[in-house]
Amino acid sequence: MMLEVKDLVIRFHDRIGGEAVHGVSFSMAAGERLGIVGESGAGKTLTALAITRLLREDNAELLGSIRFMGHDMLNTSGKEMRKIRGKEIGFIFQDPVASLNPLMPVGPQIEEPLLLHTDLSKAEREERVLQAIRDVDLPEPEVTIRKYPHQLSGGQCQRVMIASALICHPSLLIADEPTTALDVTVQTQILKLLKRKNEEENVGILYISHDLSLVRRLCTRVIVMYNGNIVETGDVEQIFTHPKEEYTQRLIAAIPTRSKRYV
Amino acid sequence: MKKRNYNLIFGIIITTFVVILLTIGIFWTPYDPDMMNVKLRLTGPSPEHILGCDNFGRDIFSRVLKGGVSTLWISVFTVLFGLVCGVIVGAFTGYYGGVLDEVVMRLNDVLNSFPSILFSLVIVSLLGPGKKNVVIALGLLFIPSFARITRSEFSRIKNMDYVKCAKLEGVPPLRIMFVHILPNAVNTLLSTTAIGFNNAVLAEASLSFLGIGVQPPDPSLGRMLAESQTYLFSAPWYTLSAGGMIILLVLGFGLLSDGLGDIE
Known part of the structure; x- marks a missing residue:
């Protein structure tokens, strides 16, 4: 297994305190497309951030174990973690425009992981960046690398983020609601792009979303989370057609369908 | 209708004028600023x-030029000193937060709680007077304000998504x-630096006025003001020239920074 999460507990030590994730276990094979669904506050994003250890150490306590490609992620030093982040794990966020540094052209931002994790020469890096931009179907790579985030649309920014997250050919891409801020047609394009990347480069995708229909289109397996626990896990078609748990049934029933009209 | 940015226009005019004047002053003055001539004692403006x-x-004009130049240099280095140290302190405290932040910021408060003139x-008096030591004294005083502003900017920006993304790329x-x-x-x-520069000009002038800044025989705007006090009524042009130069320096830069701030 590429990623194995066992009995993960996330506890906070701030003023409100309390446990946000109560013993979550799941695993993910290399090249798999796994979805995590659940309503807001279910602990989806926290679980993903815990895998990359991006929760503030002085505030959040992580118990259990996370193994990723032979690394014991909860007992890895900060320096080691920096070698894994960006190189082995890519991450894309909900708001692509806010995820890019507004004062840096997108070229250097895509290039940054290469600069940090490889010994490629400047010319080689530039070639890789141009290739990455072509791979995510952005127009005119030579012009695009010099553009600033505000000159691109939301969908284009998300493509830039994907290019940057995948440029070191990581084994795992964590996508935290990557299409929520985008309109429906762009959503479809981004999903197709992710699927193609998964098939071409065999990068495992951990797709976090509250939108079940998107998860159904992209993922092969799905985890349903509620209130910090895993409610149900299984093959995507099986979950959608024969949900066992009551919560999953209610969640699926909440998807608007074409027969009901809300006008 | 687009409103004219008068602050910027006048700021540029005054600052350009002062900078040209002082640049000339670095290389050339009409007379040797230290050359005395008893016959010309307290004579009024003449061709x-x-x-x-x-x-x-x-010659007061020569002395104003030389004094303005030394005030300008002291202010520039003071602000640079305060800016560089303040940015480093603010960057670390703002980015890391926690205990480091608390400790350093309380030290900052201590530094801030001394009246500035007393502190300098x-x-x-510990280091002895002179241009270098004035820069150090004033520069230290300028650290807290720069540190505070840098800290607040850093603690705001560190929570932005693009910083999180950079962390996730292993930066x-x-x-x-x-x-x-x-x-x-x-x-x-930038705007803090502009305000800081004005404060530095005034602080240097006050220190020299009190006699602990630039030492004679080097001309200094602050000390010229102090010396001219005695002749305020018999030779008002003396006070007005030295004070006028300080006003031009501060006003020009103040208007310029205001005007720059108004640009969208």
Whole structure:
């Protein structure tokens, strides 16, 4: 297994305190497309951030174990973690425009992981960046690398983020609601792009979303989370057609369908 | 209708005028600013001496130029000293937060709680007077304000998504601080620097006025003001020239920074 999460507990030590994730276990094979669904506050994003250890150490306590490609992620030093982040794990966020540094052209931002994790020469890096931009179907790579985030649309920014997250050919891409801020047609394009990347480069995708229909289109397996626990896990078609748990049934029933009209 | 940015226009005019004047002053003055001539003692403005002469018969225009230049240099280095140290302190405290932040910021408060003139007096009397020591004394005083502003900008920007993304790409902390966060804080820092420069001009003038800044025989705007007090009524051009130069320096730069701030 590429990623194995066992009995993960996330506890906070701030003023409100309390446990946000109560013993979550799941695993993910290399090249798999796994979805995590659940309503807001279910602990989806926290679980993903815990895998990359991006929760503030002085505030959040992580118990259990996370193994990723032979690394014991909860007992890895900060320096080691920096070698894994960006190189082995890519991450894309909900708001692509806010995820890019507004004062840096997108070229250097895509290039940054290469600069940090490889010994490629400047010319080689530039070639890789141009290739990455072509791979995510952005127009005119030579012009695009010099553009600033505000000159691109939301969908284009998300493509830039994907290019940057995948440029070191990581084994795992964590996508935290990557299409929520985008309109429906762009959503479809981004999903197709992710699927193609998964098939071409065999990068495992951990797709976090509250939108079940998107998860159904992209993922092969799905985890349903509620209130910090895993409610149900299984093959995507099986979950959608024969949900066992009551919560999953209610969640699926909440998807608007074409027969009901809300006008 | 687009409103004219008068602040900017006048700021540019005055600052350009002052900078040209002082640049000339670095290389050339009409007379030797230290040359005394008893015959010309406290003579008024004339075609030969356009701002008149002081109590030793020295050409006031030449002395204003030389004094302005030394005030300008001291202010520039003071602000640079405060800015560089303040940005480093603010960057670390703002980015890391926690205990480091608390401790350093309380030290900052201690530094801030001393009246500035008293503090510079202490430092100058420890190190001895002179241009370098004035820069150190004033520069130390300027650290807290720069540190505070840098800190607040850094603690705001460090929670932005693009900084999180940089962390997730494995970018090391120093690179995050100075490549990803600092350029986004430059806007705020620029206006603080402009205000800081004005304060530095005034602070240097006050120190020299009190006699602990630039030492004789080097001309200094602050000390010229102090010396001219005695002749305020018999030779008003003396006071007006020295004070006028300080006003031009501060006003020009103040208007300029205001005007720059108004640009969208």
